[in-house]
Amino acid sequence: MNRVVVLTELFYPERTSTAYFLTAIAQGLVTDYPVIVFTDASLYESQASSLASYVVVKGVEIHRCSGTAFDKNWLPGRLVNGCTRAIAIFLQALWQCHASDVVLVVTNPPLLPFMAWLLKTLKGCEFVLLVHDVYPEVLSATGLVHNHSLVYRLVQRGNRLVYAQASRIITLGRDMQKLVGQKFTQPVEGKLVCIPNWAETEMIYPVDKQDSTLLQRLKLVDKFVVLYAGNMGRTHDLNILLDAANILTKTHPQIHFLLIGAGARKPEVEARVQEQKLQNVTVLPYLPHEEKNVALNSCDVGVISFVPGMAGVSVPSRMYNQMAAGKPLIAIADHESELAKVIQEEGIGWLVSPHDGDQLVKLLTQIVNDSELCNDMGHKAAQAVLCKYQLKHAVSKYQSLFRELIPKTTSLAQETLKK
Structure with missing residues (x-):
């Protein structure tokens, strides 16, 4: 059976926004397909590695991979963390991925989408890129890299190659969709999909x-x-x-x-x-x-x-x-x-x-x-x-997207009904 494989540095029980959104998306997709997640073993706000290497939460299989755990506010350490965690996630996924899987990968850390591309090359599985930050533009905006530098040009070229290999690219806004679209030299109708994030309406509501x-x-x-x-x-x-x-x-x-x-x-x-x-x-x-x-x-x-x-x-x-x-x-x-x-x-x-x-x-x-x-x-x-901007609005769009990519797969819910 086709599976959805999620590559993300942050996932449940983390409470960062990235972890929250990726967890909700995975749990929304598990009604249609088996979902397996490869993520880091460290807590984002802690340098300790204290999470189980394997657990199933609400039907989602979670595999945790160990990278470095330097202070995230120390820029060199954060860069090392991103690289080691992306590589650890890739190695675990390489061992378990099948050609029939569809990978969902997020852009942070920035090396992770390249790991999805490598999985596609080695295992033949398609991947969907979820863009949270657009590189290298975010590096230029923060003053970390000049937009005429060699590093900027290399990162730009690398990301264009990744974008070209993705089956779908999900952006969070219309401005982001426009910016990503400018990285292609050929028309990409149908490849770019805008799915906004949502509010946590289960816990956020107006109070005087x-x-x-x-x-x-x-x-x-x-x-x-x-x-x-x-x-x-x-x-x-x-x-x-x-x-x-x-x-x-x-x-x-x-x-x-x-x-x-x-x-x-x-x-x-x-x-x-x-x-x-x-x-x-x-x-x-x-x-x-x-x-x-x-x-x-x-x-x-x-x-x-x-x-x-x-x-x-x-x-x-x-x-x-x-x-x-x-x-x-x-x-x-x-x-x-x-x-x-x-x-x-x-x-x-x-x-x-x-x-x-x-x-x-x-x-x-x-x-x-x-x-x-x-x-x-x-x-x-x-x-x-x-x-x-509720969870149900976004999940419906994610479900529709993956049904386009895996049209012949019988959903888990349908199989359960048959049994």
Whole structure:
């Protein structure tokens, strides 16, 4: 019988966004096909390897492969981790894959899609590429690699070869689909498929800000709270928030910035807050997973901030959860990005150009006393999620895609009925 083979560095029980989405996709596909997952054995937030090498969860077989476990916030260590884990996953998959399997591989770590291509070459199995970040553009946007450098050109060429070998390429947004499409010299109709991520509606829903236990504990219930919740990595512009806070601390002390998360840029943020004595900024680590709804409802408006040049390179999954919490959004992002498009199409927030601190300050001073507008946009955001961005919407599209690639396979559900 045909199987779906998933190659991913992160999977259940990890609680990163990548692990959550890949786990949900695998569990959605297991109703049609046997699903086998090859993933890393280390916990993302820990250097310890503490997970069983083999386990079955909700019908999905999970095989764990051991790579290195250096600190993910140390760039050289993260690169080594990505390479060793991709190779370990490949070696396990090589031993167990069949020509009749269809591989689903995600773009992080960036070496992993090359392992899927190698599996296709050696074992004859097709692969579907799920693009979370577009390389090498993401390296250029973060300043790690210059877009005229030899490294950039080599990575670009390599990824074009991988894209050409994929049976289908799944992108998370229309901007990403456009960017990926530009890497082909020939028409690729039918090969590119846009399947947005979704909100965790099983645990994220609107709660009145006044009832936030977090804001009550921080004594911020009466403030106009601007929330940044998520990764504080190299692709995110956090300085624009601190610049705005520095200006508004004197002119509009009722506006308070709440930053929750972790990442490479967090130490810089904490140092600047302390150095400039920004009393209107609170920086917190991630709350426990079960308190995610508390965190996302602890604001008047949510903000997602990117450095310039990220349109098409990455689509923030946190957008959908913030929408599900019924809060309006400020997107500090390229105006052609999927994030900007969703906000404009649904009428659920505002756009600010990257690095334009004056525009952000002006916007916040305009909306700080307009609770009716914020509430209206927040309601629209929650409704948009229920209509378009739930797990069932995405799983249905993944099921349809794999049925196109494996049209003659009888589903597990159908076999069970026959028995």
